[in-house]
Amino acid sequence: MKIRGIKMFSKTTFQELSSKYNEPDWLINERLEAFNLIEKLLLPKMQQFKYSDWPLTVNNDFALEQSALKISDNSELEENKVICQDIFEASKQYPELVQKYLNSVSHFNEDKLLAYNTAFMNNGLFLYIPDNVEIQEPIEIELVQNSMSKSALISHIVIVVGKNSKAKFIQHLSTVGHEKNLANLVVEVQAVAGSNVEFSSLDEMEENTTLYFNRRANLARDAHIEWNVAFMNDCNTVGDLASELLGEGSYAYSKAIAITTGNQKVAVNNRVINRGPHSTGLINQRGVLLEDSRLIFNGIGQIVHGAHGSKADQQNRVLMMSDTAQGDANPLLLIDENDVIAAHAASVGPVDPIQMNYLMSRGIPYAQAERMVIHGFLDPVLGAIPKGKVKDRMLAILERKLINGQRSYYKNKK
16 A cells, blocks of 8 residues: 655655754664555554555655643652653653664554654654652643644654553543544553553544554563553544563553444454463453444453463453444454463443343433443443543543433434
8 A cells, every 4th residue: 555645755855854853863764764664564453344445644745743742740750850751852862762662662664554653753752760760640641633734643652661660641632623634643661570550541533533553561570551541532543452461470451441423433452462471461341332333342362372370361342322333342362371361251232221220210310321331331441540630521521422322312213
């Protein structure tokens, strides 16, 4: 597939564009190397879902415009010598660190969209937490795509959490404007031995955006990560949420919820790979489908040879709130080792009638009771996101989507 709408780039072109921002030579060379791979590589695989005609490598009048992101004030960061800044500034001030960790978890030679991200990256964050540091307050960033005009958002976030350190990270994605644009968002997490990371995200991109995401973590010995991702986008979305349990005793709990509406199409690979012995990989996905939308949850738990004493468990559950929606919950276990525990569960169906009858018997109207049941169904992620404006926003979006979906359903039933 050729890249349409983008001028032919060369080494000279990249150098001219990057020189505006005084990018280091190693970053320019990495961009060029990635660019030369784009047309040679394939799109990421997505089981039972085709998206090759989506405009994920298309943007007219592209430029390496480095858009800013908003980082919340947190006095603990300076006190503990934490690096938390725009990735382009960090590449100048801490070139050795950024070069070491950029593309160390996800590699741009893996597929077309990761290569595209490195070549045309115009937004990003570098977060480096030294050893033996515990950050009490969540580190929050807000990333807004400017769709008042044609402007692709190509973001890359690198998070490194040092030995025995602990941190919570909250990401909020949104859009201003209604131009048709693409967004390509990559997050890399390096969890060093004994570290503990909580990553939460509220994604609410506008319907004219086409979104690809890749959030991935590498975990060393006894490192822990908990993903809490709420897909509240109005746009077509495809991507991967992945954890590599490399060290003995490492742990990942990957939780995701999705609310789909209108003609929206969403496909998510949620993958945990146990490579270290005595590691634990858990997946919990919950989806709610409204109107004519489509949602696919692929849960992939893999225990490789040598990861003895490990555990892989997953749940993939989808609620159908419309007769015309299409939902799939696909669990997959790949086990290549004895002495392990592995299990999966999947379900696609309507709201539990027993729960509905219980609430309605206490005088709660049907529509309100239905929304209450759905809130409980989504609680594994809703309850895990720290209190604050992002969580309040997420709950407000959820309530709005559910009310609008109910109105549409009842209207079509008449």
